[in-house]
Amino acid sequence: MNPRKSVNQQNENRTVTELITRSNRLGADPRNTNYAGGNTSAKGTAVDPVTGTDVELLWVKGSGGDLGTLKPAGLAVLRLDRMRSLVDVYNSWGARAIDREDEMVAAFDYCLHGKGGAAPSIDTAMHGLVDAPHVDHLHPDSGIAIATAADGERLTAEIFGDKVVWVPWRRPGFQLGLDIAKIKAEHPQAIGTILGGHGITAWGATSDEAEANSLWIIKTAQDYLDQHGKADPFGAELDGYGALPEAERRAKAAALAPHLRGLASTDKPMVGHFTDSAEVLEFLSRSEHRRLGELGTSCPDHFLRTKVKPLILDLPASASVEESVARLRELHDQYRDDYRAYYERHADADSPAMRGADPAIILVPGVGMFSYGANKQTARVAGEFYVNAINVMRGAESISSYAPIDESEKFRIEYWALEEAKLQRLPKPRSHAGRIALVTGAASGIGKAIATRLAAEGACVVIADLDQAKAEAAAAELGTKDVAIGIQADVTDPAQVQAAIDATALAYGGIDLVVNNAGLSISKPLTETTDADWDLQHNVMARGSFLVSRAAAAALIAQGMGGDIVYISSKNSVFAGPSNIAYSAAKADQAHQVRLLAAELGEHGVKVNGINPDGVVRGSGIFAGGWGAKRAAVYGVKEEELGAYYAGRTLLKREVLPEHVANAVAVITSDELSHTTGLHVPVDSGVAAAFLR
Missing domain, CATH: 3.40.50.720 (NAD(P)-binding Rossmann-like Domain)
Structure with missing residues (x-):
């Protein structure tokens, strides 16, 4: 065996193991990132099996994976030399480059090493172009609270000093990767960034250092919110909008659920999820919940699953089920009209067709939140993301004011050609999917x-x-x-x-x-x-x-x-x-x-x-409960022969x-x-x- 190849293989295995371990730890804690949100990476050296020479590789969480459950098969593996050569291609386009950056994602496929593993995600450039061996990109509530604050740039400097640098909002992609790489080069003292309207990115020379830097940014942001945030960021309590007692709350939720699912499934059938967490109930009990709800979510991972804004019932908790249903039907019609208008405001000739105008999140004061998706996991995750959004709004409002990204930018992501392509790659649903x-x-x-x-x-x-x-x-x-x-x-x-x-x-x-x-x-x-x-x-x-x-x-x-x-x-x-x-x-x-x-x-x-x-004898609870013995006695056969007896008297002779x-x-x-x-x-x-x- 080639000793150098053996050493490199050991290093490669260690790099991947460290990356998976770090990813799982970060992804297991919802304070660090949401389900399937964020990505991590590591760089290292391996032997090219064709030339026998050393080659630099990037291992990065692939598209659609989840950090908390990530395994090696979920990593995309790219050659860094080829990926970094894309910078020259991109720069050669000059002023047109930003309009063509999506082409870089397709080009990632030509940078894959070997079988390449998972499909590279849109954030691959952020990891490959930043000059650091280990990079984390996460969506912590505390970090997004700073990222969505109206004066987020000032707060970033105040909270983190020169260790963390503000990056104005930019849609994820190749240019954002270049922006962060430039910041890393120009700020050698920095350990990461706050991405405006989006999340955080951190890096380190070792896997442990990258993880420690990520956690330091998250904790420092949360400590600042805890120490400087006002006590009532959602405003005064609204009379009659407080949480109903648990039994009454859940009974009303159960009575409303079929009506709401029907509304949310106007365009296509949806599965639902109900949440009556303290965060949701408290948010709905306060005077600012309608204003903030109308602003919608900001982090792309959030609104891709929650839509740009929720449908909020504007009745107190004491409203009857019948009153609530009648009003929700009116609000649903308005929501659909608003969503169509949103689509028409921003769509152009190249935009994908409108996917559906129904809400993914319905909020009912005193009761809780109903979230919807094509399957239960999607519906549950949508609800979890809206709880994340509530936490983000609380944090931003407590120290500043909540200022999510513009509606036009939300549309650019929701109806992004790359997002549409990802949806088209989903497998054909099974016969009873969504039922x-x-x-x-x-x-x-x-x-x-x-x-x-x-x-x-x-x-x-x-x-x-x-x-x-x-x-x-x-x-x-x-x-x-x-x-x-x-x-x-x-x-x-x-x-x-x-x-x-x-x-x-x-x-x-x-x-x-x-x-x-x-x-x-x-x-x-x-x-x-x-x-x-x-x-x-x-x-x-x-x-x-x-x-x-x-x-x-x-x-x-x-x-x-x-x-x-x-x-x-x-x-x-x-x-x-x-x-x-x-x-x-x-x-x-x-x-x-x-x-x-x-x-x-x-x-x-x-x-x-x-x-x-x-004649269903084998596996039947009824027959096993004694009935089989009695029927066998009626027909004069042994109980263990009853299945064969029944089969023998049929036309097909099959049990x-x-x-x-x-x-x-x-x-x-x-x-x-x-x-x-x-x-x-x-x-x-x-x-x-x-x-x-």
């Missing part, structure tokens, strides 16, 4: 298989079950709470059913898809079937499905986005078998509910369909599994069957006696 599903009896068996399939298709899933611990465990198997949550719900109790609908709305913004799967079976001959046997099965399946459908329908109608209600009925709903009267009668009740509700809810765009399984029922639910609720309602789909491998026609 919100509630599945009852979903901690095991058929219900769990349905929840698993819907989550795999992109839906957010609420797993409801009598056993909360099992529901939570089943949800955890599907991923984070951005994907699924588990809740306890007894479908025979109207209060618990409504609580499940409310929990769904608070978790994901509303509801699109309900699967009535909760069920049980007690197999007995007629003469041995007790009143309690009859009542229990009808309460869970017939009554329970009615209660769930009734509560869900109210939310679906309020939301105005259509939706699906699916009943997991049974072959037994149309087939007469022995020793099964209570179960089969309850299933027949469910089957007719499908027809009745399809007829009633069609005018609201809500489809209602049923699935009729049969039915929970996953097959889940497949049917996924298909019947997909766009491919958008015009199908009132249908019962058999999933029984072919039982001729159960044919519906």
Whole structure:
């Protein structure tokens, strides 16, 4: 082995390890930067595998990554000699250079080393052109508060002396990288910059020094705000705008959520997130919240997710749900008109088409904030970013006045060709992306298989079950709470059913898809079937499905986005078998509910369909609970042979599994069957006696 190559490989590994470690530490603390915000880099030497000579490299967080969870695969790797040669190309364009700087981003692809890793971000120039081995660019609330203060340049000098230099606002890109590189060269004593309207950049000779410098800037800014900021930066308390008691607040939020999601999804379906944090409630209780809200956010990472400004309800906390909804509809129309006017003021022939005029943030005094995105993570992050913006506004107003970047600059970034290209590179959404599903009896068996399939298709899933611990465990198997949550719900109790609908709305913004799967079976001959046997099965399946459908329908109608209600009925709903009267009668009740509700809810765009399984033995909670043994006894076979017995009497001779029922639910609720309602789909491998026609 080449000793020099071995040493260089060790140095390269150490450089990357230090960079990842530093990035993760910085990104793990929200005081330092927001989710997916900012970037870090390191420079070092490696051996060119083609020439065998040393080559200087830049490792920098790639486009779209998150510092807190960054891994080596998320780094872009570029050759510094080639990247720095771009300066000559850029300068050769003369006065036209600033208008062509986006071409530099495309040129980064020709500077990649080897396979290059992740795609280089727009901030790559900032890292590559600054003459320092390690560079951090972050979006701390305290730093942005200084960056968005009306007299931010004066404050920067006062707070940091000559250690940190003010950089007037400039859109991220190649020219900003040149600006910071020049500052670094002209101010050898400086450790970083405050980027006007944007954030901070710091550097160091070592990874530890860069991190220490970043943290010093953040802490020094926060200490200044704490020591010099006025106590009431958002103004006096507004009478009637204070936070409602928690239970009342969350009940009102749940009642509002479907209406608000419908408004926010006028152009395209959105998933929601609810936040009633102290920062939000306090902001909305103060006299300046409308003025500041109208100014919008400033940091590009913020407003790309929150839009240029929120929609704010201008009613006190005491306003009823009905009053609030009526006023929000009016404000929503105004918001859309304002957004279209904003687009038309700044768009030119080369601008991308307007992406949608609905708000991403809706603020309700006394209640909290509703944020929206294409999926739960995006919606949650949008809310987190607006909390960041509130903190920024508080800081700026406490020592000066909040002065975000101009509206025209926001438009230049929101409708930036590079941003549009990034959106176009996103993968095609899965069939149920953006949809919100509630599945009852979903901690095991058929219900769990349905929840698993819907989550795999992109839906957010609420797993409801009598056993909360099992529901939570089943949800955890599907991923984070951005994907699924588990809740306890007894479908025979109207209060618990409504609580499940409310929990769904608070978790994901509303509801699109309900699967009535909760069920049980007690197999007995007629003469041995007790009143309690009859009542229990009808309460869970017939009554329970009615209660769930009734509560869900109210939310679906309020939301105005259509939706699906699916009943997991049974072959037994149309087939007469022995020793099964209570179960089969309850299933027949469910089957007719499908027809009745399809007829009633069609005018609201809500489809209602049923699935009729049969012989689902393996993986079934009902069969595992003792029913399998009883049915085996009825048919004179061993319990372990029951699945094969059922398969043998079908036309296809195939055993039915929970996953097959889940497949049917996924298909019947997909766009491919958008015009199908009132249908019962058999999933029984072919039982001729159960044919519906």
